Amino acid sequence: MNRRSVIKLAGATALTAPFGFRNARAQDATIKIGVVGPRTGVMASGGAVTHWPNFKLWESEINAKGGLKLKAGQKKVELIEYDDRSQPGETIKAVERLAAQDKVDFIMPVYGTGYNLAAAPVYAKYGYPQVTQAAVTDQMDALTQRYPKLFFVQGSTTSFASSAANVMKKLKDEGKIGNKVAIVNVADAFGIELANAGRPIFQQAGFDIVYDKSYPLGTQDLSPVMRAAKAANPDAFVAWSYPPDTFGLAEQAKIEGLNVKAYYSAVAVAFPAFRGKFGASSENILGAGGIQDGPAIRDYYKRHKEVTGVDADYWGSPLYYSFLQILTQAFEGVGSMDRDAITEYMKKNIFKTIIGDADIRSQKLTRYWTVGQWQDGFFHAVNGVGFTDYKPVRLKTGWA
Amino acid sequence: MDVLIIGLLLGGTYALMAMGLQLQYGVARIMNLASGETLVCGAFGAVWFFTAYKMSPLWALIGVVPAAFAANWAIYRFMILPLVKRAKNQGQLEVDSILATFGLSFMAIGILLAMFGGEFLTYSYLATSFQIFGQPYALNRIVAFLCALFLCVALYVWLHHTRAGLTLRAVSVNPSAAGLVSINVARTSALAFALGGAVSASGGALLSMFLTFDASLGVIFTLKALVIVIMGGVGDIRGAIVASFILGLTETAVATYIDPGLTLASAYILFIVILLVRPEGLFGRRPS
Numbered sequence: 006m007n008r009r010s011v012i013k014l015a016g017a018t019a020l021t022a023p024f025g026f027r028n029a030r031a032q033d034a035t036i037k038i039g040v041v042g043p044r045t046g047v048m049a050s051g052g053a054v055t056h057w058p059n060f061k062l063w064e065s066e067i068n069a070k071g072g073l074k075l076k077a078g079q080k081k082v083e084l085i086e087y088d089d090r091s092q093p094g095e096t097i098k099a100v101e102r103l104a105a106q107d108k109v110d111f112i113m114p115v116y117g118t119g120y121n122l123a124a125a126p127v128y129a130k131y132g133y134p135q136v137t138q139a140a141v142t143d144q145m146d147a148l149t150q151r152y153p154k155l156f157f158v159q160g161s162t163t164s165f166a167s168s169a170a171n172v173m174k175k176l177k178d179e180g181k182i183g184n185k186v187a188i189v190n191v192a193d194a195f196g197i198e199l200a201n202a203g204r205p206i207f208q209q210a211g212f213d214i215v216y217d218k219s220y221p222l223g224t225q226d227l228s229p230v231m232r233a234a235k236a237a238n239p240d241a242f243v244a245w246s247y248p249p250d251t252f253g254l255a256e257q258a259k260i261e262g263l264n265v266k267a268y269y270s271a272v273a274v275a276f277p278a279f280r281g282k283f284g285a286s287s288e289n290i291l292g293a294g295g296i297q298d299g300p301a302i303r304d305y306y307k308r309h310k311e312v313t314g315v316d317a318d319y320w321g322s323p324l325y326y327s328f329l330q331i332l333t334q335a336f337e338g339v340g341s342m343d344r345d346a347i348t349e350y351m352k353k354n355i356f357k358t359i360i361g362d363a364d365i366r367s368q369k370l371t372r373y374w375t376v377g378q379w380q381d382g383f384f385h386a387v388n389g390v391g392f393t394d395y396k397p398v399r400l401k402t403g404w405a
Numbered sequence: 406m407d408v409l410i411i412g413l414l415l416g417g418t419y420a421l422m423a424m425g426l427q428l429q430y431g432v433a434r435i436m437n438l439a440s441g442e443t444l445v446c447g448a449f450g451a452v453w454f455f456t457a458y459k460m461s462p463l464w465a466l467i468g469v470v471p472a473a474f475a476a477n478w479a480i481y482r483f484m485i486l487p488l489v490k491r492a493k494n495q496g497q498l499e500v501d502s503i504l505a506t507f508g509l510s511f512m513a514i515g516i517l518l519a520m521f522g523g524e525f526l527t528y529s530y531l532a533t534s535f536q537i538f539g540q541p542y543a544l545n546r547i548v549a550f551l552c553a554l555f556l557c558v559a560l561y562v563w564l565h566h567t568r569a570g571l572t573l574r575a576v577s578v579n580p581s582a583a584g585l586v587s588i589n590v591a592r593t594s595a596l597a598f599a600l601g602g603a604v605s606a607s608g609g610a611l612l613s614m615f616l617t618f619d620a621s622l623g624v625i626f627t628l629k630a631l632v633i634v635i636m637g638g639v640g641d642i643r644g645a646i647v648a649s650f651i652l653g654l655t656e657t658a659v660a661t662y663i664d665p666g667l668t669l670a671s672a673y674i675l676f677i678v679i680l681l682v683r684p685e686g687l688f689g690r691r692p693s
Binding site for chain 1: 407408411414415418514515518522523524525526527528529532533534541542543615616617619620621625653656657660661664665666668669
């Protein structure tokens with residue numbers, strides 16, 4: 006063989022090595038848990054806050070206790086992680102690899118609605134339960150019928166939009182704000198769905214929609230949008246937005262001095278980075294998510310930061326940790342990694358978690374928070390589904 | 406009136422993204438698909454200086470610019486130069502450099518990820534209102550615009566009124582003929598590449614004042630820069646500058662008077678129209 010083909014062969018081997026070779030381990034020494042998610046690509050920033058750190062925290066806590074207490078003895082967990090590069094095709098391939106090649110004992114959910122839905126057939130084919138958090142869709146009923154092992158630890162799209170509209174409606178009915186609302190949305194699947202779900206609710210509630218436009222994802226300059234919204238003289242501002250534009254719109258609103266008493270922006274208001282960037286100006290801003298304060302929650306945030314170095318968010322992170330608590334109790338309750346038994350266990354029990362009692366017996370979480378507000382540096386839940394008391398909503402008084 | 410000002414501010418933003426790629430492609434003839442990553446590196450450098458040392462991004466440029474220059478020089482010298490030497494013609498060099506810099510961009514993303522993690526990095530600097538003709542504008546955007554203007558003018562003057570700039574332009578017109586008049590083409594191309602990288606990185610540092618960055622966003626900036634460079638015409642810095650401002654004004658006008666949802670569509674329609682009417686770009690030279 007001449008030199009060129011030797012180099013080609015070596016190169017090809019080097020490329021396939023990560024997939025072909027796994028360190029030989031004693032077969033039953035650890036429980037292998039597969040995790041697929043975005044390390045790179047458009048979803049990576051969200052995954053870095055909500056997805057990856059929670060699994061790291063869970064793994065370190067379980068192994069610090071000595072491992073999962075199963076009937077065969079106490080076994081430590083080992084995470085096998087793959088980067089799906091924010092491409093659904095890669096997500097499917099990675100889940101398939103975990104199931105067929107690595108033959109893991111359990112596969113954690115992936116990150117993102119489209120990604121979870123794309124991978125659902127693969128989970129179902131190999132009989133792995135799929136306990137998703139980062140999947141917001143209105144199709145939960147149809148999907149849980151089709152996939153008996155698919156669980157949603159999250160609310161529906163419509164519930165998020167209607168909760169936001171209801172918060173605004175309540176303020177209007179109490180006479181705290183006027184009836185003019187400016188609505189903008191990012192022209193991406195989630196933004197469009199929220200906008201379409203929210204618009205009729207605002208109209209029926211008696212609001213006058215004075216500005217209603219969308220903008221492309223990744224728009225660098227949102228000042229024309231904010232300026233036009235301001236010129237329409239709204240009493241409330243609603244943005245069905247994604248992370249880069251959530252930050253951009255809020256900054257523009259601050260610069261323009263948008264004088265509304267209620268300001269809502271959908272995704273990423275619940276991120277610590279939002280508070281970090283805007284500081285006192287973030288006070289009384291509403292967003293998707295929210296959590297009820299309590300000692301268990303505060304302890305979770307502390308441990309999350311200590312173990313992973315990342316500040317958890319106020320929407321997905323606590324829900325992720327809750328389903329990890331559910332899974333731990335299910336694994337230990339069943340006493341083995343039998344996937345059918347674990348599924349049945351989750352359909353028959355209510356679990357104690359940091360968000361209180363978590364009921365996913367119908368494959369859908371029965372209680373969740375939908376709207377949060379930054380009050381005194383904590384993103385409190387001010388509305389939700391299935392709970393009875395929430396923190397009262399405060400009015401926004403300028404951009405300090 | 407304020408559409409004009411917002412459009413100019415946006416044009417300044419785009420000019421910061423595109424001028425670096427213009428130098429690298431126009432002079433060094435390297436289609437650097439990692440230019441967006443260079444920009445993100447510059448932005449991350451500024452974020453780091455701001456969050457760790459409370460240093461303004463304008464001061465951070467003192468660190469970012471030489472580092473980017475040196476890194477891009479090294480990339481040209483060790484990765485690109487072998488491709489240049491073995492390329493039999495311009496077309497082959499372009500293909501090789503596209504593939505090589507594409508791979509480089511993935512490497513850069515991986516390194517940034519390992520160093521900074523995947524989350525959003527953003528900070529608030531000069532996010533205050535500045536009144537022009539009675540309307541509020543973001544002070545940080547105005548500062549970025551002024552820096553972009555300074556950079557545009559400085560680069561133009563340097564390229565067109567100094568001997569070193571003349572050397573660069575000679576290489577961009579005809580590399581083999583430039584070699585015949587005792588211009589060290591390899592060294593000049595390396596200089597152009599490194600300078601382009603430094604400009605991209607400083608653009609990133611300035612943009613970080615008001616844009617939110619994460620490790621994977623480079624490709625968006627590469628794409629925009631590419632559109633501007635091709636639209637403006639390869640080989641003349643004025644092309645990138647003029648195209649940036651035209652694009653900024655068009656997008657702002659469309660967002661204000663028609664629909665913000667059509668900004669991307671209008672940008673690409675403009676791109677197509679210009680290429681149909683003048684395929685070599687606004688300031689490009691028609692191949693003889």
